[in-house]
Amino acid sequence: GVGTRFLKKQDLAWMILSWQIEILRRPYLAEPITAQTWPYGFKAFYGYRNYALVDAGKNYLAKANSVWALIDLKTGKPVRVAEEHVARYKMEEKLDMEYGPRNLKLPQDCVKKEPFTVCRYHLDTNNHVNNGQYIRMAEEYLPDGFETGYLQVEYKKQAFLNDALTPYVVESEEGIVVALRDEDGAAYAVAEFKEV
Numbered sequence: 001g002v003g004t005r006f007l008k009k010q011d012l013a014w015m016i017l018s019w020q021i022e023i024l025r026r027p028y029l030a031e032p033i034t035a036q037t038w039p040y041g042f043k044a045f046y047g048y049r050n051y052a053l054v055d056a057g058k059n060y061l062a063k064a065n066s067v068w069a070l071i072d073l074k075t076g077k078p079v080r081v082a083e084e085h086v087a088r089y090k091m092e093e094k095l096d097m098e099y100g101p102r103n104l105k106l107p108q109d110c111v112k113k114e115p116f117t118v119c120r121y122h123l124d125t126n127n128h129v130n131n132g133q134y135i136r137m138a139e140e141y142l143p144d145g146f147e148t149g150y151l152q153v154e155y156k157k158q159a160f161l162n163d164a165l166t167p168y169v170v171e172s173e174e175g176i177v178v179a180l181r182d183e184d185g186a187a188y189a190v191a192e193f194k195e196v
Contacts, residue, residue: 019066020152038092045078050095110168128158138178138191149196
């Protein structure tokens, strides 16, 4: 009862700030899987939500944690989550997984790549770049054969139609970090990929 239609009537929306995903096993073609999600906490204007993919034997294929902010669509600023909203969510236990820091360090020694422009198909219902699109953009800079086992993304600011994004890439023994930045060097999103 507190989904997107309910929130839109109040000029509110949940915006993702960061998430991390552990890929434990990839499903095989046509394997039945179950997607799960649940909130486990609220604090001020933050919401905390877990996700999981499980197989038929209830074994985890992937685990994820996400941090969200409740945003006033008129002002673009965060607003405190009302107790009446919190009361309508069924809270569950926090998923047993490793929780990394929410903030990713922006890479210093990075390789600047060719800028590209945000297209209409990158946008979501709020008319800014969809969080999954940032990941697809960053994946373009992974080497051939790279198999992601861990992904962490931090969203710094919103990108809109026709904005120019410049990728900055750093490869290390620990993994690959891709920062998608604006023309002044401020990051829209930073994604860290680690192999299996």
